Amino acid sequence: MLKHTLALALIACASLAHGADQPLRVGWVFAMANAPALIADKKGFYAAEGLNVELRQFGDGPVLQQAVAAGELDIAYVGAPPVYQWASRGLEAKIIAKVNYGQAALLADAASPLKTLADLRGKRLASLPKGSGMDVLLRGFVLREHARLDPDRDLSIVAMPPANMPAALERHVVDAAFTFEPFVSQSLLRGKTRLLLDVNQALPNHPWYVIAALPATLSARPADVVKLLRAHARAVAFLKDHPAEANRLIAGAFKLEPVQTANGATISAEAIVQEARRRLGWSARLEPADLQFIERLMDYSSALGFMGKPVKVADLVDTSFQRRAEQGGN
Structure with missing residues (x-):
């Protein structure tokens, strides 16, 4: 299994030679908590940064992992556990920003x-x-x-x-x-x-989805990565500052249908999204407490036998692109 994963990782690295003139291929787990990805696309925040982004949705982290390993993606909106479990089996990736908490x-x-x-x-x-x-x-x-x-x-x-x-x-x-x-x-x-x-x-405000990238992406397209993080931060701000419009966009993207309650009342799709906000929220910035929680998750995975080689949080996270995005650099 490890040899197979390493081979796929080499394919992934080789595929990144497609160059900065090609779309930045972004995969995301199709969950409401990953709404910043679709908001950045729908509101034109990627385009405003001069980015050509190709968004692809996936049902869960393991399926998205296969696309990463096959060299079909440059960036992933995915849960932290898949990222460190990839790394423990030889498919190195870096967590470069936070997406949300809760869900x-x-x-x-x-x-x-x-x-x-x-x-x-x-x-x-x-x-x-x-x-x-x-x-x-x-x-x-x-x-x-x-x-x-x-x-x-x-x-x-x-x-x-x-x-x-x-x-x-x-x-x-x-x-x-x-x-x-x-x-x-x-x-x-x-x-x-x-x-x-x-x-x-x-677990108040515990981080869940993160943005991860292969080292080859970070090396070959650093300016595009910074631009993507700026668009991501704008999307998170939009979700907080314009909840009604954001709720409509999310309801449409997830094709939510109105809900009929037990007493016959109808609850709109937007109201479903608003209810979901009671259990999740969005934040773009990785904080020290987030890294501590990711380490806690890694301990769970290790105890459950889901890890290969040991992985250190310090080797898994790179906040330098986050800082450059916040400072307005490329």
Whole structure:
């Protein structure tokens, strides 16, 4: 596996010789928390920086990793766990900026007898694929640290797409579901589920999605990377300063449909996005506390057996491009 990954990494580095005149290929995990990528595109912030950006969306971090390893992307909006897990297996990448904080929650059916996380013992829990960033957060923090449960012995974790989880809860295929926005808000607003745990309340403002780049990208196109980070920062500011317009753009990009509540009321797509903002937010700047949390995630991954060689946070993060973007340089 390691040799295969290294070979793909060499392909990726070679492909970056396509030159600065080509589009900057940006992949992003299709989650509401990664909204700065679509906002920067929709509002023309990339174009304002003179960047030709080719955006590609992916369902999860592992699938995006395959595109990075195959040399199909230059930049990735992805969870921190996939980045350090790539690095531990020979596919080096640098985290160069933050995208958001929060997004995840644990849901139960509204009529479920579950009261606490400890009640998950012996139950079936829907989640994202094993080894994904969300899976690391679930197994490492939610179950082992918060609930004091062994994720491999004390309950059954069932991998499934987030869109399938509400139906699985309602049909009692599973007893609880660990998912992210907008799926959390859609489910809650229908009135058929309830929160067991809002992770952003348990871990206030913890970083989740980050911007990562291969060293070859940083070396071959440093000015474009700085421009992208400036556009990214503008998008984060827009999300904060113009919430109504931002909510409309997000609702449209995610093709959200109005939700019918249990009492027959209709909740608009924009209101779903506004509800999601209760559990997530956006921030472009990597702070020391963010790096400490990434190190905590790395400890979870190591304990869960998801890591190859050891990786140091200091070797994983490069904030120099962030500083250049903030200072107005190239």
